[in-house]
Amino acid sequence: MKRKNLFCGLLAAVTLSCGLLLGGCGETKPEVSIALDGKTITMEDTVQSCLDNGLITTDAQGNPETFDAAVFEAKTASFETLHMGTSSEPHSSIVGLMLYNPESTAKSVNNCKIMKVFYYAEKDNSGNAPFTVNGIDFWGMTEQEAAAALEEQGFAVSLDEEYHYIVTSGSGNTTISIDFETGDCFENASTGTPQKKEVSFDASTYYVSEVKVDISGKLNIDMSN
Numbered sequence: 001m002k003r004k005n006l007f008c009g010l011l012a013a014v015t016l017s018c019g020l021l022l023g024g025c026g027e028t029k030p031e032v033s034i035a036l037d038g039k040t041i042t043m044e045d046t047v048q049s050c051l052d053n054g055l056i057t058t059d060a061q062g063n064p065e066t067f068d069a070a071v072f073e074a075k076t077a078s079f080e081t082l083h084m085g086t087s088s089e090p091h092s093s094i095v096g097l098m099l100y101n102p103e104s105t106a107k108s109v110n111n112c113k114i115m116k117v118f119y120y121a122e123k124d125n126s127g128n129a130p131f132t133v134n135g136i137d138f139w140g141m142t143e144q145e146a147a148a149a150l151e152e153q154g155f156a157v158s159l160d161e162e163y164h165y166i167v168t169s170g171s172g173n174t175t176i177s178i179d180f181e182t183g184d185c186f187e188n189a190s191t192g193t194p195q196k197k198e199v200s201f202d203a204s205t206y207y208v209s210e211v212k213v214d215i216s217g218k219l220n221i222d223m224s225n
Contacts, residue, residue, distance in 0.1 A: 062092020
């Protein structure tokens, strides 16, 4: 894969084989919608669609940065994370994308498709723009609040209270995974112009620490190459 080390995270290219794994039949599941700062991020759409919708790409510190010169070779995916930001101040957000190129020719990063979206709530604060899944802002939510919000949207939810996570699924073989950490892991930096609620975290209560929306399970990815 020909590209500079532009993203944070583990560099690991994998090959996409042709075809899709078949999902289960006969079960109606909710559609999954994702938004950052009110702007839509669509699974399996391109990074360019996010840019056209008013989002930006950034470096790890949240400074605007473009990656249109970087290239994914044909039928490849990556475990690297591309940072998304907002066109309004502050530009930084705690949202990352993992991408894939299903085409038979090389594509620039901006023309590659989205296979995973990460929201790192543990690193978030009230000054950043809200990230939502089906209109749910998970910032500052406890385990019980997150489970109830998903159930209200029609998702089948089973909260693992021993290991503190939720895995549920939506339409199109989309998986939503949520991890939780105790409040002593969070810092809600005070800001002059908060964009969402300021949270007083209880040290022993479990709150949403990471949300992952993922369609990679439906891709036939050969990890051996």
